[in-house]
Amino acid sequence: MDSEANNLRAKEYGYMEMWLHALLSVLVLLIWDPIWVYRVTKATNKLDHSQNRTPTGAMLLSIFVPFYWVFWQYTVANMLDEHAAKHGENADNGAIVLIFAFLLPFVNVFVIQHRLNREALWETRGRSSVNGPGGFQTDFNGQGYDIPSLVLVAQNGLAVPVEKSVMLIGRSSECDIRFREDASDVSRRHCRIEVQGGHVRLTDLGSTCGTYLRGEKLTPNTPVRLHKGDTFTLGKGNHSFTLG
Numbered sequence: 001m002d003s004e005a006n007n008l009r010a011k012e013y014g015y016m017e018m019w020l021h022a023l024l025s026v027l028v029l030l031i032w033d034p035i036w037v038y039r040v041t042k043a044t045n046k047l048d049h050s051q052n053r054t055p056t057g058a059m060l061l062s063i064f065v066p067f068y069w070v071f072w073q074y075t076v077a078n079m080l081d082e083h084a085a086k087h088g089e090n091a092d093n094g095a096i097v098l099i100f101a102f103l104l105p106f107v108n109v110f111v112i113q114h115r116l117n118r119e120a121l122w123e124t125r126g127r128s129s130v131n132g133p134g135g136f137q138t139d140f141n142g143q144g145y146d147i148p149s150l151v152l153v154a155q156n157g158l159a160v161p162v163e164k165s166v167m168l169i170g171r172s173s174e175c176d177i178r179f180r181e182d183a184s185d186v187s188r189r190h191c192r193i194e195v196q197g198g199h200v201r202l203t204d205l206g207s208t209c210g211t212y213l214r215g216e217k218l219t220p221n222t223p224v225r226l227h228k229g230d231t232f233t234l235g236k237g238n239h240s241f242t243l244g
Helices: 003-012 018-027 029-047 055-064 068-086 093-100 106-124
Strands: 127-132 136-141 150-154 159-162 166-170 177-179 191-196 199-204 211-213 224-226 231-234 239-243
Touching: 003 106, 018 029, 018 106, 029 055, 029 068, 029 106, 055 068, 068 093, 068 106, 093 106, 199 211
Parallel strands: 166 177
Antiparallel strands: 127 136, 136 177, 150 159, 150 239, 166 191, 191 199, 199 224, 211 231, 231 239
């Protein structure tokens, strides 16, 4: 993936030039701040594959609810710290934000945007796309994660390296293993693979046609442990992966 494509993808994760952020913060502070809250909330949802935070709700609460601004800053900073920790970088922006919240609150908008920029660039740098037979494409990063050599082997024999602590599978462009739009039995955000503490877990994300492990349909949003040699299937059985 060339640098221009990387930059475009980084913007999807909330990357913004600091000079532009500073200019907007100074010139149109009252207008820009709510827009920025919306933008950052949307970006952090994409970073941790979550839909728990509503961008519009966060924006409105930051305008009308006293002290929500402080809570939102602290929550977002902690989430970004956790994301940084997944690729081995120590960050303590949550504490920094809490310190400045009542002393120099305007500083936090730069602290958070700076950390978001770092995470957006990390999420996109060095990524390459591999067209795989069988109707899906994979994005994987060859650097950063210290995870044992695990692979997901598709039923057509293509091996996908598990090189991230969280891998999303589905038809959405944000997925690490992306199926074509005509894979009707695969949801846009179908399931998630997580590696934590030496264990691999599989979670169905409320998919329409379900995720199956050892022939049993998984309960949505309930992680189950995967062992080497386990095979799980998406939808009607046309797409399966084995943890190797």
